[in-house]
Amino acid sequence: MITLKSDFGNWIESDSSDSDVVVSSRVRIARNLENFVFPYWATEVQLSEVRNFISKAIGRDQDLNGFTLIFSEELVPQEKNILVEKHLISSSFDSDKKGLAVILSEENSNLCIMVNEEDHLRIQAFLSGFQLQKALKIADGIDSKLSSRLPYAFSTRWGYLTECPTNIGTGMRASVMMHLPGLVINEEVESLFSSLSSSSITVRGLFGEGTNMAGNFYQVSSQVMLGKSEDEIVDNLQSVSKNIIERERAARQILMKERKIGLLDEISRSWGVLAHAKLISFEEAIEYLSMIRLGIDLKILPNLNRNQIAKLMMLIGTAHLRDFIGKDVDEDSESIARANLIKRKLFELREGTI
Numbered sequence: 001m002i003t004l005k006s007d008f009g010n011w012i013e014s015d016s017s018d019s020d021v022v023v024s025s026r027v028r029i030a031r032n033l034e035n036f037v038f039p040y041w042a043t044e045v046q047l048s049e050v051r052n053f054i055s056k057a058i059g060r061d062q063d064l065n066g067f068t069l070i071f072s073e074e075l076v077p078q079e080k081n082i083l084v085e086k087h088l089i090s091s092s093f094d095s096d097k098k099g100l101a102v103i104l105s106e107e108n109s110n111l112c113i114m115v116n117e118e119d120h121l122r123i124q125a126f127l128s129g130f131q132l133q134k135a136l137k138i139a140d141g142i143d144s145k146l147s148s149r150l151p152y153a154f155s156t157r158w159g160y161l162t163e164c165p166t167n168i169g170t171g172m173r174a175s176v177m178m179h180l181p182g183l184v185i186n187e188e189v190e191s192l193f194s195s196l197s198s199s200s201i202t203v204r205g206l207f208g209e210g211t212n213m214a215g216n217f218y219q220v221s222s223q224v225m226l227g228k229s230e231d232e233i234v235d236n237l238q239s240v241s242k243n244i245i246e247r248e249r250a251a252r253q254i255l256m257k258e259r260k261i262g263l264l265d266e267i268s269r270s271w272g273v274l275a276h277a278k279l280i281s282f283e284e285a286i287e288y289l290s291m292i293r294l295g296i297d298l299k300i301l302p303n304l305n306r307n308q309i310a311k312l313m314m315l316i317g318t319a320h321l322r323d324f325i326g327k328d329v330d331e332d333s334e335s336i337a338r339a340n341l342i343k344r345k346l347f348e349l350r351e352g353t354i
Contacts, residue, residue, distance in 0.1 A: 016129035019306070020297040021245045023177040023217065026087075026126050027135040027234070029143050030119040030162045030171040032153040038163050039116045047099025047116045054115055057149040058103070066107045069115070072100035081319030087126065088112040111138060118163045119171075121146065130241065132174055132234050139172075140230070166223065170230050174237045175204075175221030178244060181294045182251030184216045185263075192247065196220075199240050200228075215286035215313070216294075220244065252298060267295040274342050279335035285316050285342060304349055312345050 032038055033053070037046050055069050072080075072093070083089040089102055093114060103113035110126040123146070125139040153161040160171035167173065183189040193203045204219040220241060222233045255263045270291035274280075293309050295301040314320060316338050322328060325337055 016131070018130040018245060019128070021178055021180070021248050022130040022241065023179055023310070024087075024126055024128055025130060025132045025135045026124060026175045026177075027132065027139040028125075028173045028175075029121075029123040029139050030160070030164075030167050030173075031121040031123070031143065031146070031150075032161055032163070033120050034151045034153040036120065039118060039120065040163055042099070042116075044098045047097070050120050051099055051101050051115055054121070054150065055101075057146070067103050067105055067113075069101050069103045072102070073098055075102070078319055078322060081317075082323060083112075085314060085317035085319050088124070089114055090117060093117055108138070111142065113142070119167075121150075130176065130238075130245075132176065132238055132241075136172075136174065136230060136234050169227060170233065172230050172233060173222050174234050175219050176237065176241050178218050178220055178241070178248070179216055179290065179293060180218055180244070180248050181216040181290055182248050182255055183244075185255060185259075186251045188247070188251060189218075192244065193218075196240065200236060201240050214283055215290035217286075217290070252294070256298060263298075264300065267291050267300055270295075271346070275346050276343070277339045279332065280339045280342065281335055282316060282318060282338065285338060286313060289313050289342075308345075308349055312342065315345075316341060 033050060036042075036050050036053070039047060039050075042050070051071070058067055058069060075083075080089065080093060083102065084091050084093070088104075089112065093100065093102075099116055101115035103115065105111040108125075112124045112126075114122040114124070123139050123142050125135045125142075127135045127138075155161055159169040162168050162171050180189055183192060196203065200223045202221055202223040204221065220237070222237050228236075270288040274285065274288050274292070289309055289312065292301065292304070293306060296304050296306045296309065315324065318334060321334060321338055321341065324341065329337060
């Protein structure tokens with residue numbers, strides 16, 4: 001097995017001014033190489049040719065010596081699942097197809113490049129909290145270095161050519177992960193998201209496209225790339241996100257003013273279930289931990305730490321949990337192990353030992 005740095009995914013920890021609502025910011029840039037078949041249509045031999053071409057380019061570039069390219073065949077399914085739970089690779093990163101790779105940065109644990117996923121290259125920069133401009137600067141910097149070595153597929157009419165037509169243009173998508181329990185509890189979230197379609201914004205689940213909503217966490221991302229510059233895309237998402245932040249904070253204040261007893265009861269019940277459950281699924285645990293996080297942000301649980309809850313949310317994912325246990329387990333054993341881990345961590349948090 002490949003040894004993965006333990007701090008990959010530390011984007012989930014943040015104490016910035018907007019971290020009560022915005023968990024993280026991400027910028028992803030899609031690029032393809034000219035004179036090579038795009039991944040969807042490519043054979044495994046053709047994908048391997050692209051991968052080898054990219055590998056040689058990175059090896060020649062002194063500015064990119066801090067990167068490690070790992071062939072997908074070198075990663076066992078467990079390692080890939082850990083990277084998915086850390087949001088560094090997508091859930092569609094094929095576990096069987098040959099010719100894929102992931103490029104990780106030794107210097108920046110929140111930077112990742114997927115090779116031959118939907119596009120030849122997908123450069124991703126993650127940062128904790130609300131830091132879209134900084135994430136864009138990091139991703140753009142890597143893109144510029146790669147473009148000096150790799151011949152990108154580019155059209156003077158359409159811009160950067162991508163597998164999915166919605167990415168044509170800049171090839172860039174920006175997104176923020178947001179925690180919106182106030183809007184969910186007040187039943188405002190559906191109407192909010194319905195209004196976002198006119199703002200070139202889309203909403204996805206915790207693990208991106210095709211995944212379900214969990215624990216009141218939502219990925220709010222840019223949708224239209226063609227005809228817009230990278231700065232325009234980021235500025236639009238920032239403007240929309242600031243509006244959502246304000247609405248979420250207002251919803252929380254309404255809860256504290258008009259439904260405080262019910263809110264306190266729900267947070268207390270969440271703690272009670274987590275502290276005493278004998279077995280618990282990932283989805284159920286995330287829902288209760290979401291309420292604990294809300295309690296921390298509203299100063300109802302002032303002695304607890306938001307970042308420790310955030311780390312716990314990652315640790316209880318199936319792949320992380322199995323890595324923690326050190327063996328494969330069935331669904332029931334996994335639920336028991338998850339419940340035991342949560343109880344132990346909550347006890348340590350309450351006692352102030354971590």
